[in-house]
Amino acid sequence: xxxxxxxxxxxxxxxxxxxxxxxxxxxxxxxxxxxxxxxxxxxxxxxxxxxxxxxxxxxxxxxxxxxxxxxxxxxxxxxxxxxxxxxxxxxxxxxxxxxxxxxxxxxxxxxxxxxxxxxxxxxxxxxxxxxxxxxxxxxxxxxxxxxxxxxxxxxxxxxxxxxxxxxxxxxxxxxxxxxxxxxxxxxxxxxxxxxxxxxxxxxxxxxxxxxxxxxxxxxxxxxxxxxxxxxxxxxxxxxxxxxxxxxxxxxxxxxxxxxxxxxxxxxxxxxxxxxxxxxxxxxxxxxxxxxxxxxxxxxxxxxxxxxxxxxxxxxxxxxxxxxxxxx
Numbered sequence: 001x002x003x004x005x006x007x008x009x010x011x012x013x014x015x016x017x018x019x020x021x022x023x024x025x026x027x028x029x030x031x032x033x034x035x036x037x038x039x040x041x042x043x044x045x046x047x048x049x050x051x052x053x054x055x056x057x058x059x060x061x062x063x064x065x066x067x068x069x070x071x072x073x074x075x076x077x078x079x080x081x082x083x084x085x086x087x088x089x090x091x092x093x094x095x096x097x098x099x100x101x102x103x104x105x106x107x108x109x110x111x112x113x114x115x116x117x118x119x120x121x122x123x124x125x126x127x128x129x130x131x132x133x134x135x136x137x138x139x140x141x142x143x144x145x146x147x148x149x150x151x152x153x154x155x156x157x158x159x160x161x162x163x164x165x166x167x168x169x170x171x172x173x174x175x176x177x178x179x180x181x182x183x184x185x186x187x188x189x190x191x192x193x194x195x196x197x198x199x200x201x202x203x204x205x206x207x208x209x210x211x212x213x214x215x216x217x218x219x220x221x222x223x224x225x226x227x228x229x230x231x232x233x234x235x236x237x238x239x240x241x242x243x244x245x246x247x248x249x250x251x252x253x254x255x256x257x258x259x260x261x262x263x264x265x266x267x268x269x270x271x272x273x274x275x276x277x278x279x280x281x282x283x284x285x286x287x288x289x290x291x292x293x294x295x296x297x298x299x300x301x302x303x304x305x306x307x308x309x310x311x312x313x314x315x316x317x318x319x320x321x322x323x324x325x326x327x
Contacts, residue, residue, distance in 0.1 A: 003040065003047040004060060006197060011044070014164050018048060019059045027052070028162040030134055030143040032119070034150045035166035038196035041146040042085070042117050044166065046071065048144050049079050049113040067109075077106045080114040084121030086246070087306055091125035098133050101141055112141045119145040120152035127154055134160040169196050171273075178202050186276040190214070193258055193273065212242040213251035221259060221280050225287065228323035235315050243311050253302040256318070260295040267291060288322065297321040 007015040014033075021027050031048065035041045050061035050068045053076070061068055070076040080097045082089050097114055105112050116122070122130065134143060134157065145161060147153050177198020178188035187205035188198075195201045204210055216239040223234035243249045259281065262272045266285035272278055288294065301314045 002063060003043045004063060006040065006199075007044065007047070007060075010169060010197075011166055014044065014166060015060070017164055018051065022051070022057070022059055027142065029137040029141070030145065030161040032150075032153070032158060032161035032163045033144065033146045033166065034163060035146070035148060036168040036196070037148050038192075038194055039166040039168060040195075040197055040200060041148070041166065042083075043200075045115045045117060045144045045146050046081070049115055049142075052113055052142055053079070053107075053109055053111055078109070078112040080112075082114070082116045084116070084118035086250075087121075089116065089118075089122040089126050091123060091129050094122070094126045094129045098129060101133075101138065105140070110140050112138075114141075114143055116143070116145045118147060119157065120147045120149050127157065131156055131160075174198050174201060178205075187214075189274050189276055190255060190258065194254065209245060209247040210251055212244075212248045213255060216242040216248075216252050217255045217259060220256070221277070221284065224322065225280065225283055228319070231323060232316075232319055235319060236312070239315065240312055246305060249305055249311050249314075250302070253298060253305065253314075257295065257298045257302065260291060260298055263288065264291045264295060290321070290324065294318070294322045 033041050033045055033048075035044075047061055047063075050063065050071050051057060053067050053071065054061040055065035055067050056062040063072075067076065071079050074081065080100070082093055082097065101112050101114060116130070119130075130143075131154070137143070143161070145153075145157070150158065150163075171192050174192045174196055175185070175188040175198075178192065178201035179185055179198075181198050181202040183191075183198075183202040183205045188201055191201040191204050191210070195204055219234050219238045220231065223231040239252075243252055259274065259277070262274050262277070262281045263285045264270075265272050266278075266282045272281060274281065285291070298318055301317055304314060305311075
């Protein structure tokens, strides 16, 4: 997605903060971007990194010059990226990057930028290494950190950064924008729970990992309507082959959790988020027992994916809870 128009129209505080800093030449040595799940933290962080190095700023990064393109592809040696979205960031990774940043910049601009995505997922040792660097930053070296949970970021880190908060767009607005971009209402309703931008929803709906996870979800929901034995048969024959990667498995458990939240909503008479699946979710609300227990199990097991627990074991455990005492 092109992040500049999104920031300008939907995140004016972020846009104006950085524009003003550039205008008066007062760029902070470290920024902490804070946003709810679904906000484009990674995209915004990388865009700000591009802005610091862009060949044709106007007033922020053009996203079209050679430098912007190299940063986008991860080919600019003076921009480093650490991703804590799927696993913990360890001291070794931080030390390696910071060691490089203590040397002379490789590019003629002489500016170096490091981005730490989901800084809340750093180990204690990694945080300590980063903290030392934040306390005494080298000249022309900038840090851009992101977090979805500011409460989990050490106050000593927060105090050394200028904090910028992304606002969460209304979900109905995201759905409308996604459908206008060409996404189906069904996909927009699902993905708007994970992405806070219509264009991002449209793009993600076209990804194979999402399509596989969605197919697995529908197979499982339809199987649960029949009987527990059929659900187990479906899980082994149809669902597991679709979940051959961690991204697909994460999506599957996230969507299964979302579906069970709506099954619970249907049971107590609350509005559904997934109106496209209203019929099947309402039927399951009448058929399945202990829905709250099942939802808790799904959410707990979702956290075990990064521990490389076998996907089949995770799904079997979920089914043990969901189908218990089902008639």
